[in-house]
Amino acid sequence: MPKIDSGLAKLLALVLVAGSLTAPSATMNVSRSAVARGWLPVIPGPPVGEPAGAADTGGRCADPAGTWLGMRWRNELRWRINEQTIPAYLGDRATVVASLRSAATTVDTGRNDCGLPANLGIQESYAGRTDHKAGVTAAGGCGERDGHNAVSFGRLEQGLLAVTCIWWFGGKENGRSVETDVLIDDTEGLFFTTTPADCSSRWDLEGTVTHEFGHAFGLGHVAFAEHGALTMTDGLPDCSTAYRGLGLGDYLTLKQQYGTN
Numbered sequence: 001m002p003k004i005d006s007g008l009a010k011l012l013a014l015v016l017v018a019g020s021l022t023a024p025s026a027t028m029n030v031s032r033s034a035v036a037r038g039w040l041p042v043i044p045g046p047p048v049g050e051p052a053g054a055a056d057t058g059g060r061c062a063d064p065a066g067t068w069l070g071m072r073w074r075n076e077l078r079w080r081i082n083e084q085t086i087p088a089y090l091g092d093r094a095t096v097v098a099s100l101r102s103a104a105t106t107v108d109t110g111r112n113d114c115g116l117p118a119n120l121g122i123q124e125s126y127a128g129r130t131d132h133k134a135g136v137t138a139a140g141g142c143g144e145r146d147g148h149n150a151v152s153f154g155r156l157e158q159g160l161l162a163v164t165c166i167w168w169f170g171g172k173e174n175g176r177s178v179e180t181d182v183l184i185d186d187t188e189g190l191f192f193t194t195t196p197a198d199c200s201s202r203w204d205l206e207g208t209v210t211h212e213f214g215h216a217f218g219l220g221h222v223a224f225a226e227h228g229a230l231t232m233t234d235g236l237p238d239c240s241t242a243y244r245g246l247g248l249g250d251y252l253t254l255k256q257q258y259g260t261n
């Protein structure tokens with residue numbers, strides 16, 4: 001392993017931003033992401049408005065679109081959850097942990113809704129609890145890497161849902177990922193693990209984290225207006241559990257980078 005030189009580490013923040021919760025169809029919007037040396041500011045994009053291609057419109061297995069961030073893992077991504085940060089409103093911690101692990105497994109294996117083989121064989125494993133917190137600031141920027149791949153809950157400003165930071169070496173194109181952290185907003189009532197009967201302006205925890213693990217492994221965004229049915233869409237409708245698996249474009253893009261067959 002090369003010695004870690006913080007001067008070589010580059011950061012990328014990918015952020016889900018809560019749109020106006022007073023909008024008729026509360027969608028989550030994502031900031032545009034940019035690559036920069038050092039700290040990356042996160043600039044929320046404009047609200048996307050009405051869903052143009054929500055996951056229930058049937059395009060999920062017909063849309064091959066996908067984008068790649070550039071860097072990828074060459075070794076196993078071993079990650080941990082800071083269970084102490086799980087907010088009480090989510091209930092049983094074991095259920096929350098199971099949701100997060102399921103999300104990671106979905107991306108790891110390529111589990112999808114399109115009947116394609118879930119055998120991508122990306123190397124990932126859940127390594128248990130940690131006391132470390134994600135190196136993500138409340139404003140949605142990337143902090144210092146600490147050598148631990150941590151998923152934790154905490155405060156995020158500006159209605160951010162979750163933020164994934166990736167640290168990598170080499171150029172962005174074909175870079176080698178060495179750490180990833182995910183911070184999930186702990187605002188009470190923001191997420192659910194099982195869709196509530198009177199659901200409104202709440203988001204599926206597992207689907208959101210599937211999206212974030214997509215980033216962790218290297219997937220970028222696709223535009224909600226054209227690709228709103230895919231898991232890597234930059235807008236995520238509320239109260240939908242349709243994004244827990246991968247859509248066609250999410251799958252194909254991962255397979256191109258990691259697939260073995």
Ligand SMILES: [Zn+2]
Nearest residue numbers: 014015016030
């Ligand atoms: Zn995103």
